[in-house]
Amino acid sequence: MKSPKIILRYIVGLVSVFGAGFVLLVAVHYSFAKLLASFDLELENERARIAIGEVIIANVNQVERNFYQLLTTSADSRSVEKISQGTEGFFAHIEEAFTVFKNGGSLSVTTRLNEKGVPDFVRTITYVPHDNEGYVLEIIDLRPKVLEVKQRMQTLASLVVRRNSLTRSGDQAALMDVRGEIVIFLKKSSAYFVRLHENANGLYYQGHKNLERLKAEISSRKSYHTKIDIGGSAVIIFGVLVTCWLVARQIYATHSQLGFVSQEMEKAKRQADVANKMKADFLATMSHEVRTPMNIIVGTTGLALETKLTPVQQRYMARIQSAGEVLLGLMNDILDFSKIEGGELEFVDQPFDMKELIHAVAEVVRTQARQKGIAVEVDVVDGPWIPGGDPVRMRQILLILANNAVKFTEKGSVDIQGHLEESDSGQPLAVITVRDTGIGIAKEELFTIFDTFAQGDASSTRRYGGAGLGLAISNQLAKLMGGEITVESEVGQGSIFTLSLPVRKVSLPGARSDSGLEQVLGAGSARTLDILLADSDGGWQGVVQDLLGKAGHRVKHVTNGLEALRCMAKFQYDAVFLSLDMAELDGREVAKDIRAFENGEGVARPELGYDVDWLAARLNGQHTYLVAVGDEPLEKEPDLVRSNLFDGSIGRPYVKDEFMGLVDGLAGSGRGSAG
Amino acid sequence: MKPRAFLSFFLIMALVGGCGNPLPEDEALDRLLIYCGTTMRYPVQEIAASFEKMHNCRVAIIQGGSEDLYQSLGLSRQGDLYLPGMPTYRWDHLAEGLLADYVYVGDNQAALIVQKGNPKNINTDIMGLADHRYAVIIGNSESSSIGLCTQIILEKAGIYEEVVRGSIALAAASRNISRSIVEDGLDLALNWRVTAGFAENKDLMDVLLLPDAVAPKMELFLNLLSFSKNPELAKKFMLHAVSPAGQAIFMKYGFLEEVSGQGALQR
Numbered sequence: 001m002k003s004p005k006i007i008l009r010y011i012v013g014l015v016s017v018f019g020a021g022f023v024l025l026v027a028v029h030y031s032f033a034k035l036l037a038s039f040d041l042e043l044e045n046e047r048a049r050i051a052i053g054e055v056i057i058a059n060v061n062q063v064e065r066n067f068y069q070l071l072t073t074s075a076d077s078r079s080v081e082k083i084s085q086g087t088e089g090f091f092a093h094i095e096e097a098f099t100v101f102k103n104g105g106s107l108s109v110t111t112r113l114n115e116k117g118v119p120d121f122v123r124t125i126t127y128v129p130h131d132n133e134g135y136v137l138e139i140i141d142l143r144p145k146v147l148e149v150k151q152r153m154q155t156l157a158s159l160v161v162r163r164n165s166l167t168r169s170g171d172q173a174a175l176m177d178v179r180g181e182i183v184i185f186l187k188k189s190s191a192y193f194v195r196l197h198e199n200a201n202g203l204y205y206q207g208h209k210n211l212e213r214l215k216a217e218i219s220s221r222k223s224y225h226t227k228i229d230i231g232g233s234a235v236i237i238f239g240v241l242v243t244c245w246l247v248a249r250q251i252y253a254t255h256s257q258l259g260f261v262s263q264e265m266e267k268a269k270r271q272a273d274v275a276n277k278m279k280a281d282f283l284a285t286m287s288h289e290v291r292t293p294m295n296i297i298v299g300t301t302g303l304a305l306e307t308k309l310t311p312v313q314q315r316y317m318a319r320i321q322s323a324g325e326v327l328l329g330l331m332n333d334i335l336d337f338s339k340i341e342g343g344e345l346e347f348v349d350q351p352f353d354m355k356e357l358i359h360a361v362a363e364v365v366r367t368q369a370r371q372k373g374i375a376v377e378v379d380v381v382d383g384p385w386i387p388g389g390d391p392v393r394m395r396q397i398l399l400i401l402a403n404n405a406v407k408f409t410e411k412g413s414v415d416i417q418g419h420l421e422e423s424d425s426g427q428p429l430a431v432i433t434v435r436d437t438g439i440g441i442a443k444e445e446l447f448t449i450f451d452t453f454a455q456g457d458a459s460s461t462r463r464y465g466g467a468g469l470g471l472a473i474s475n476q477l478a479k480l481m482g483g484e485i486t487v488e489s490e491v492g493q494g495s496i497f498t499l500s501l502p503v504r505k506v507s508l509p510g511a512r513s514d515s516g517l518e519q520v521l522g523a524g525s526a527r528t529l530d531i532l533l534a535d536s537d538g539g540w541q542g543v544v545q546d547l548l549g550k551a552g553h554r555v556k557h558v559t560n561g562l563e564a565l566r567c568m569a570k571f572q573y574d575a576v577f578l579s580l581d582m583a584e585l586d587g588r589e590v591a592k593d594i595r596a597f598e599n600g601e602g603v604a605r606p607e608l609g610y611d612v613d614w615l616a617a618r619l620n621g622q623h624t625y626l627v628a629v630g631d632e633p634l635e636k637e638p639d640l641v642r643s644n645l646f647d648g649s650i651g652r653p654y655v656k657d658e659f660m661g662l663v664d665g666l667a668g669s670g671r672g673s674a675g
Numbered sequence: 676m677k678p679r680a681f682l683s684f685f686l687i688m689a690l691v692g693g694c695g696n697p698l699p700e701d702e703a704l705d706r707l708l709i710y711c712g713t714t715m716r717y718p719v720q721e722i723a724a725s726f727e728k729m730h731n732c733r734v735a736i737i738q739g740g741s742e743d744l745y746q747s748l749g750l751s752r753q754g755d756l757y758l759p760g761m762p763t764y765r766w767d768h769l770a771e772g773l774l775a776d777y778v779y780v781g782d783n784q785a786a787l788i789v790q791k792g793n794p795k796n797i798n799t800d801i802m803g804l805a806d807h808r809y810a811v812i813i814g815n816s817e818s819s820s821i822g823l824c825t826q827i828i829l830e831k832a833g834i835y836e837e838v839v840r841g842s843i844a845l846a847a848a849s850r851n852i853s854r855s856i857v858e859d860g861l862d863l864a865l866n867w868r869v870t871a872g873f874a875e876n877k878d879l880m881d882v883l884l885l886p887d888a889v890a891p892k893m894e895l896f897l898n899l900l901s902f903s904k905n906p907e908l909a910k911k912f913m914l915h916a917v918s919p920a921g922q923a924i925f926m927k928y929g930f931l932e933e934v935s936g937q938g939a940l941q942r
Contacts (some may be wrong), residue, residue, distance in 0.1 A: 135708060135753040137737060139751065140748070140750075140751040140753060141747060143750055143751070144749075148746070184839055187842070187844060187845045188815055188845050190844060191815040191847035191851070192847065194846070195740065195743060195848070195851075198851075199739065
């Protein structure tokens with residue numbers, strides 16, 4: 001598996017190859033350009049060599065002209081000397097040319113233009129000698145002859161002076177001898193000029209030949225090097241492209257691998273989600289399956305505790321009930337945690353009475369607190385407005401905090417304080433503080449106290465029991481509701497848990513003291529109720545029947561929704577408890593049908609047969625008090641809350657007090673028959 | 676191929692390509708400079724060409740009159756070998772210390788040269804050079820070996836001064852004499868016999884051979900210069916010149932009558 005780091009390395013490598021290729025191209029091109037420029041320089045140098053050769057030829061011509069010019073003068077020695085001196089300049093120029101040939105340098109050549117106002121044209125020839133030759137043919141060949149001619153110039157000058165002198169003196173015999181001597185001298189000297197010219201011309205020709213050869217050679221070299229330049233560039237470009245291709249292929253392969261891995265991960269995630277869902281479903285099912293018998297155990301035990309028992313039996317039954325309640329609580333925690341993990345939780349937003357909520361929680365934990373000799377104090381400050389939020393979840397959180405406070409406190413008290421406030425940003429908040437005088441929490445454990453399965457220490461688990469899910473659940477719930485739980489604690493000094501939840505301001509003047517249920521139920525004297533209980537699980541119906549029967553109510557029990565409707569067609573009930581998970585026509589469907597018939601919009605179910613007319617006649621214009629029975633209270637089913645099908649709800653692991661509170665409230669509302 | 680290996684590959688390719696050169700670099704080769712009498716230039720050039728191939732070197736040749744050449748080498752003190760047209764140049768200059776080992780490569784012999792077909796019916800007589808009816812040219816004794824040889828022959832015949840005065844010109848070297856015969860249409864010249872056999876001359880002139888007693892054969896010595904910077908290579912050239920192959924070349928141009936065994940260096 002190639003990581004993105006490797007891709008980055010490839011990209012860096014690619015950029016490096018591009019950079020190296022570019023530098024190489026520039027370097028190759030630069031070196032070839034330099035080489036070609038050196039060829040041009042060499043060519044220019046060879047031209048300079050020829051030009052210097054031309055200068056030598058021109059000066060040799062001048063020397064020869066002066067040499068023969070000497071013969072024509074009849075002047076005295078001074079004039080002859082002047083001609084000789086004039087020739088010195090040409091010899092000097094020739095010598096200068098030899099020096100440039102040998103050592104390199106510049107040679108100035110003046111060309112007389114013979115134009116008025118135009119200065120002589122002076123050009124400079126610069127020559128760099130070939131240091132490899134070690135000798136200069138021009139100098140070797142010409143210099144001795146130039147020196148010889150120079151010598152002969154002087155000899156001729158003296159012969160001419162002598163001839164002119166003899167001419168003037170009239171010594172004819174001597175004059176004849178001198179003239180003969182001059183003729184022989186000239187014959188011999190002419191050979192030197194011939195050789196001088198020949199050699200100078202030969203060298204000039206050789207220079208031209210060299211130039212042509214050099215041109216051809218340089219042309220060939222240029223052509224070759226241009227090919228090399230192009231070839232080299234092509235090789236470099238090809239190399240860069242191939243490298244790019246290789247790198248691109250690697251990147252593509254890596255990308256494909258990443259894609260494959262991503263698909264695999266997605267697949268694994270889907271599988272994990274499915275597994276998670278299955279786990280959640282399993283937990284929910286198990287919870288239902290375990291909680292139902294547990295509820296029977298707890299309910300029956302409660303009933304048994306109200307019968308005449310020996311003290312020992314009383315103690316045993318109390319233990320069974322206590323253990324059953326713990327087990328039920330644990331199951332609830334696990335189910336809640338599973339739902340939080342699965343993101344399946346939904347929250348309702350409805351007005352609630354924070355005072356009542358806190359008192360109700362306090363009341364729940366007081367039973368245990370009383371057993372431990374701990375006082376549970378409640379102090380709720382009324383706010384100027386009714387809060388809106390999810391009271392069930394808030395109650396759940398608070399119950400966990402209060403339970404913990406009682407659980408971890410051996411003496412002293414548990415104080416629950418609540419108030420409404422607004423944050424600095426204007427957000428309405430419900431703030432509830434649970435303060436205990438318990439064992440406290442070590443500073444280093446404060447950071448992990450909200451972690452899953454975390455308790456203060458291992459000994460706490462052994463001593464106080466519990467799965468360590470409570471605080472994790474409450475913390476998660478608070479966060480999901482946009483709030484938080486903070487804790488302050490000191491070992492041996494107790495703990496302060498503060499729950500801050502954002503709420504909504506609800507303008508319900510005068511309604512603050514009455515909960516929704518109370519509004520519906522109102523207050524009144526207790527009566528005998530006719531209750532229809534529809535639940536497929538018959539295991540606990542005996543418990544409920546005993547419970548209600550003991551309270552003086554009449555209970556009709558059916559196991560499915562269809563039977564419930566048939567019963568309702570024949571008899572009017574004060575309250576109908578409908579299980580939401582009946583196999584045949586569950587509570588929702590039954591409630592929908594009932595509400596439809598009440599509104600005169602009922603649709604006949606063929607399976608109801610003739611009962612439908614009776615049902616329509618009995619329900620039309622009425623409002624039946626429907627209670628949803630499920631694994632969770634109705635408030636935990638937001639869609640049901642929104643549908644307004646039910647007037648109340650109760651979770652199946654019935655807490656006796658809650659259940660009976662609901663029924664008693666109903667009995668007092670004037671709904672049931674008197675007696 | 677890994678990217679790194681490929682990068683190295685094309686770097687090397689580029690460097691090899693950049694350094695490659697199809698033309699031999701003259702600058703790096705050994706060099707010889709030979710001072711060669713004009714008459715012997717053809718065989719020496721031919722031998723030099725084969726020697727360059729054999730030893731991968733460059734041989735430059737300066738040609739001219741033997742005395743001129745000696746003056747040049749004496750003045751420049753550069754070069755490796757000296758081949759004058761007469762042995763006199765070796766023996767006369769030996770004391771100066773510039774000439775070292777030598778090899779014998781052939782012979783020169785002076786002869787009368789006339790226009791092709793000898794239209795003036797000139798006799799094989801050295802005295803003809805003093806005949807004022809003929810346009811005559813001879814070599815300059817102060818610059819060339821043929822001039823020196825001419826001076827010796829004519830002084831022996833007692834006509835040197837007269838011939839000098841009567842000659843059209845005193846040529847710098849044998850080639851100038853040949854050119855005067857061809858280009859200026861001169862009637863008679865005293866020149867090295869072999870020059871008439873050169874390709875550019877053989878259809879334009881004839882040779883009138885002189886008896887050995889009048890014009891003795893002159894040995895040709897290829898001399899090693901004492902200041903040679905490359906004496907080993909120079910000696911190889913000398914041995915190559917006197918090798919059967921070298922001798923064959925000298926024979927081809929008329930300097931030798933036959934090829935003998937490998938010649939040797941002499942001191």
